[in-house]
Amino acid sequence: MSDPTRKVRWGVLSTARIGIEKVIPALQASRYGDVRAIASRNPDSARAAASALGIATAHGSYEALLVDRDIDAIYIPLPNHMHVPWTVRAIEAGKHVLCEKPIALDANQARALVDATRSRPDLKVMEAFMYRFHPQWQAAKARVADGGLGELRAIQSWFSYFNDDPDNIRNHAAIGGGALMDIGCYNVSLSRFLFGAEPLRVMATMDRDPRFGVDRLTAGVLQFEAGTSAFTCSTQAAPYQRMLAVGTTGRLEIEIPFNAPPDRACTAWLHDGSGAETLTFDACDQYTLQGDAFARAVLDDTLAPTPLDDAVANMAVIDALVHSAESGRWESPTAS
Numbered sequence: 001m002s003d004p005t006r007k008v009r010w011g012v013l014s015t016a017r018i019g020i021e022k023v024i025p026a027l028q029a030s031r032y033g034d035v036r037a038i039a040s041r042n043p044d045s046a047r048a049a050a051s052a053l054g055i056a057t058a059h060g061s062y063e064a065l066l067v068d069r070d071i072d073a074i075y076i077p078l079p080n081h082m083h084v085p086w087t088v089r090a091i092e093a094g095k096h097v098l099c100e101k102p103i104a105l106d107a108n109q110a111r112a113l114v115d116a117t118r119s120r121p122d123l124k125v126m127e128a129f130m131y132r133f134h135p136q137w138q139a140a141k142a143r144v145a146d147g148g149l150g151e152l153r154a155i156q157s158w159f160s161y162f163n164d165d166p167d168n169i170r171n172h173a174a175i176g177g178g179a180l181m182d183i184g185c186y187n188v189s190l191s192r193f194l195f196g197a198e199p200l201r202v203m204a205t206m207d208r209d210p211r212f213g214v215d216r217l218t219a220g221v222l223q224f225e226a227g228t229s230a231f232t233c234s235t236q237a238a239p240y241q242r243m244l245a246v247g248t249t250g251r252l253e254i255e256i257p258f259n260a261p262p263d264r265a266c267t268a269w270l271h272d273g274s275g276a277e278t279l280t281f282d283a284c285d286q287y288t289l290q291g292d293a294f295a296r297a298v299l300d301d302t303l304a305p306t307p308l309d310d311a312v313a314n315m316a317v318i319d320a321l322v323h324s325a326e327s328g329r330w331e332s333p334t335a336s
Contacts, residue, residue: 006299015042038053038058039061073098083099084110091116091119099125122301125308157191162236179233197225204321320333
């Protein structure tokens with residue numbers, strides 16, 4: 001078991017909003033983590049972020065953070081197209097890496113990252129799908145695995161928000177913007193997580209914004225051997241999220257499946273042969289839970305909570321969905 005007096009010394013690569021507002025405070029509140037440094041290509045931005053968050057060291061370049069001997073692990077919240085290059089550089093510098101989703105721009109990039117890790121098997125590298133660490137998802141996974149819904153047959157999920165800012169990186173097609181990459185990756189991930197398998201084939205439709213070239217609404221179907229998962233994701237729709245899993249004897253609905261609030265309880269509803277039950281999960285920060293799970297793997301030298309092969313498989317499904325939207329046909333993911 002991890003010694004509570006030992007902590008992973010974190011460095012954060014960039015002053016991205018998700019890091020500043022969510023992940024850094026969560027890591028600072030974690031049991032096994034200590035945020036020691038933050039880096040930006042703008043030294044003033046690094047110093048301002050360090051001052052605001054009480055971080056001891058501010059680096060004026062990403063390179064300076066990677067050679068900082070006081071850092072064990074790097075958290076990377078950079079834009080999507082920078083994930084693989086900087087994860088590889090962090091590995092080469094001997095750092096463990098927790099990188100934001102999606103891990104890459106496509107499955108081939110993700111495979112190249114796996115190849116890069118082979119030279120340093122001692123380092124932990126993981127894609128940051130924080131939702132999986134929330135108790136509501138641990139409970140959902142357990143219910144499905146234990147047959148609490150009977151045999152899982154279908155999943156429906158929705159994730160949307162509205163953002164048509166031309167300067168926002170999520171609206172830049174060349175660097176991995178769009179609804180499927182930004183939030184649809186969650187719909188794909190949860191489908192694979194609950195079914196515990198990879199889809200045999202997928203189909204998708206996309207509505208692309210004529211100004212930006214990114215998909216602003218994607219709907220997809222993933223066909224598994226045991227059933228199907230259907231989802232819609234959108235970056236230009238009213239904010240909403242929900243997940244419904246239906247089995248042969250019951251169904252489970254999660255009210256806030258992805259952006260679970262850290263300051264209030266979360267709710268799910270279970271309907272099975274014995275009736276209806278409201279499941280309540282105490283307030284917790286899923287980013288803190290993710291950080292501690294990753295840190296424990298580093299401190300105890302155990303496997304990363306989510307293997308990097310899972311990231312490759314998720315990207316392979318995303319690739320197949322993109323190909324399906326272009327071809328108008330079912331497409332089969334190729335993870336290897």
